[in-house]
Amino acid sequence: MSATTARAATSVDVPMVLAEQVTKSFGSNQVLKGITLEVKRGEVMCLVGPSGSGKSTFLRCINHLEVLSAGRLSVDGELIGYRESNGKLYEMAPKEASKQRRDIGMVFQRFNLFPHMTALQNVMEAPLRVKGLPKAKVESTARDLLARVGLADRADYYPAHLSGGQQQRVAIARALAMEPKLMLFDEPTSALDPELVGEVLDVMKGLAKEGMTMIVVTHEMGFAREVADSLVFMDAGVVVESGLPSEVLANPRHARTQAFLSKVL
Amino acid sequence: MVFAVLLVAIFAFFVIDAAFRPAYDWPAVGKYLFDRRISMAALVTIELTVFSMVIAIILGVILAVMRLSPNPVVKAVAWFYLWIFRGTPVYVQLTIWGLISLIYTSIDIGLPFMTPWISFSTNAALNTFTLAVIGLALNEAAYMAEIVRAGLLSVDKGQEEASVALGMSWSQTMTRVILPQSMRVIIPPTGNEVISMLKTTSLVTAVPFSLELFTRSRDISAETFNPIPLLIVASIWYLFFTSILMVGQYFLEKRFSRGVGDRQTDKSDPAAPTTGAITGVVPVVGAGQPTVVLPPKTDAPGTTGDGGAR
Numbered sequence: 227m228s229a230t231t232a233r234a235a236t237s238v239d240v241p242m243v244l245a246e247q248v249t250k251s252f253g254s255n256q257v258l259k260g261i262t263l264e265v266k267r268g269e270v271m272c273l274v275g276p277s278g279s280g281k282s283t284f285l286r287c288i289n290h291l292e293v294l295s296a297g298r299l300s301v302d303g304e305l306i307g308y309r310e311s312n313g314k315l316y317e318m319a320p321k322e323a324s325k326q327r328r329d330i331g332m333v334f335q336r337f338n339l340f341p342h343m344t345a346l347q348n349v350m351e352a353p354l355r356v357k358g359l360p361k362a363k364v365e366s367t368a369r370d371l372l373a374r375v376g377l378a379d380r381a382d383y384y385p386a387h388l389s390g391g392q393q394q395r396v397a398i399a400r401a402l403a404m405e406p407k408l409m410l411f412d413e414p415t416s417a418l419d420p421e422l423v424g425e426v427l428d429v430m431k432g433l434a435k436e437g438m439t440m441i442v443v444t445h446e447m448g449f450a451r452e453v454a455d456s457l458v459f460m461d462a463g464v465v466v467e468s469g470l471p472s473e474v475l476a477n478p479r480h481a482r483t484q485a486f487l488s489k490v491l
Numbered sequence: 492m493v494f495a496v497l498l499v500a501i502f503a504f505f506v507i508d509a510a511f512r513p514a515y516d517w518p519a520v521g522k523y524l525f526d527r528r529i530s531m532a533a534l535v536t537i538e539l540t541v542f543s544m545v546i547a548i549i550l551g552v553i554l555a556v557m558r559l560s561p562n563p564v565v566k567a568v569a570w571f572y573l574w575i576f577r578g579t580p581v582y583v584q585l586t587i588w589g590l591i592s593l594i595y596t597s598i599d600i601g602l603p604f605m606t607p608w609i610s611f612s613t614n615a616a617l618n619t620f621t622l623a624v625i626g627l628a629l630n631e632a633a634y635m636a637e638i639v640r641a642g643l644l645s646v647d648k649g650q651e652e653a654s655v656a657l658g659m660s661w662s663q664t665m666t667r668v669i670l671p672q673s674m675r676v677i678i679p680p681t682g683n684e685v686i687s688m689l690k691t692t693s694l695v696t697a698v699p700f701s702l703e704l705f706t707r708s709r710d711i712s713a714e715t716f717n718p719i720p721l722l723i724v725a726s727i728w729y730l731f732f733t734s735i736l737m738v739g740q741y742f743l744e745k746r747f748s749r750g751v752g753d754r755q756t757d758k759s760d761p762a763a764p765t766t767g768a769i770t771g772v773v774p775v776v777g778a779g780q781p782t783v784v785l786p787p788k789t790d791a792p793g794t795t796g797d798g799g800a801r
């Protein structure tokens with residue numbers, strides 16, 4: 227019932243993702259030092275920054291794969307991983323946390339497809355097991371999704387028999403099968419041979435065009451320029467600079483941004 | 492080549508010689524091979540093996556998960572268990588189990604240092620068969636724990652992450668994603684453990700439990716003063732069972748090496764369609780052992796795990 231009240235409070239102006247002073251430490255190593263940012267409904271945000279700056283950690287905080295050390299994070303107006311009562315925060319039971327994760331799709335650098343299942347079974351697994359939907363319905367949706375990422379003819383292939391680009395497209399279809407309202411991409415093309423990058427980016431562009439809200443960690447500045455509504459540059463756990471991709475890329479204001487962009491562009 | 496011929500010659504000589512050597516007493520072997528007492532004892536040996544292995548696997552999974560727990564106390568308990576049970580001979584352990592009623596004369600259920608609610612005599616509650624199973628199982632669990640642990644650790648961390656990110660619960664992640672993939676690593680050594688257990692049952696005479704194959708053969712030959720043929724009879728039965736197990740193990744290994752494993756990153760070949768050799772879903776085998784897995788850190792008990800296989 228709390229989910230419905232949260233949804234009722236949701237109006238068009240509630241941002242899809244709202245991070246306020248998000249802090250994360252591993253032991254004494256503070257990896258995120260107060261990230262504050264906002265992603266509006268239907269927006270695509272690209273997150274860039276040098277290795278170790280905390281991009282993956284931030285994405286993992288959004289679907290509560292990591293527990294925040296401080297700050298707050300909400301998706302679609304709903305606080306992630308915590309329940310607020312009388313002004314205090316209580317950590318959610320694992321069951322509630324996984325319920326929230328259903329609405330947030332995640333795509334990994336190394337695909338992480340289930341190797342003992344075919345492409346089709348990979349896509350069907352979560353809707354079947356998590357949502358408990360009828361099998362016939364799940365299968366037809368899954369086939370549609372595979373067709374949408376251009377892999378209708380690869381449904382019965384095992385991941386080991388698919389190229390990296392094909393595997394990543396299956397992984398995107400698998401995430402979409404849960405009908406998420408937000409998609410997180412963690413360097414989705416970094417493990418791919420250069421000639422396979424395009425096919426994955428094309429699928430992502432299609433998603434963006436359809437209005438999916440996305441946060442994409444990437445080094446593909448061309449994609450950022452073309453698709454993203456905002457570009458955020460992170461370094462050492464802080465947001466150094468953010469703005470329209472065209473502006474940040476053309477006129478980076480901070481020295482750190484300039485140094486980073488000169489390396490990747 | 493010469494060596495091979497020599498080997499064959501020596502072997503042939505040995506067989507022919509054995510066939511006519513009276514001490515082997517082949518007619519007696521034939522007579523006792525299907526003796527009812529022996530075949531009943533063979534059945535008991537199978538029972539000991541099956542019961543002990545089932546308990547050992549369940550306990551082994553629990554211990555393996557405990558060892559992976561982030562909680563240092565839980566980890567230490569598991570480590571201590573393995574230290575004790577792997578560090579002492581199974582024969583000694585079985586002997587101690589046999590003397591358990593001297594150490595603990597009664598089994599009391601209740602609060603410590605209070606009058607127990609229920610109390611019964613250890614001797615009445617635990618017969619020698621039960622003690623033999625307990626002894627074998629607890630010892631074997633220590634070895635199974637290492638096997639299961641290696642299996643769970645062999646699965647890429649990204650698999651758990653992907654599963655959890657899809658909204659799957661910890662128990663679904665275990666039964667649907669992690670355990671099926673770890674089976675490939677767990678099954679072959681477990682097959683070896685079953686074969687080894689079948690032979691280890693011959694040690695339960697230490698309890699003393701005397702109705703399994705080896706001890707029964709010894710007892711019969713003690714009456715007939717003709718030990719050799721009965722040892723041959725026992726060996727034939729052991730060989731028969733281990734041979735069946737080896738064949739079964741061969742097919743299980745073949746089955747579980749499919750689809751799983753050759754994990755590739757980007758440099759894979761887009762061709763190579765699925766062949767007939769790769770079909771279906773890898774089932775979760777065993778007597779429901781995946782469902783007893785306890786969450787190492789997070790999950791609440793009694794979640795939605797459906798036990799795996801369809």
Ligand SMILES: Nc1ncnc2c1ncn2[C@@H]1O[C@H](COP(=O)(O)OP(=O)(O)OP(=O)(O)O)[C@@H](O)[C@H]1O
Nearest residue numbers: 252255257275276277278279280281282283284413
């Ligand atoms: N589970 C963990 N335990 C301890 N330290 C961690 C953990 N995960 C990440 N870190 C540390 O946090 C820092 C940021 O890591 P993160 O993976 O978020 O960086 P990143 O920006 O994604 O880098 P990359 O571009 O290399 O993927 C690193 O220094 C890393 O060592």
Ligand SMILES: [Mg+2]
Nearest residue numbers: 281282283412
């Ligand atoms: Mg990263």
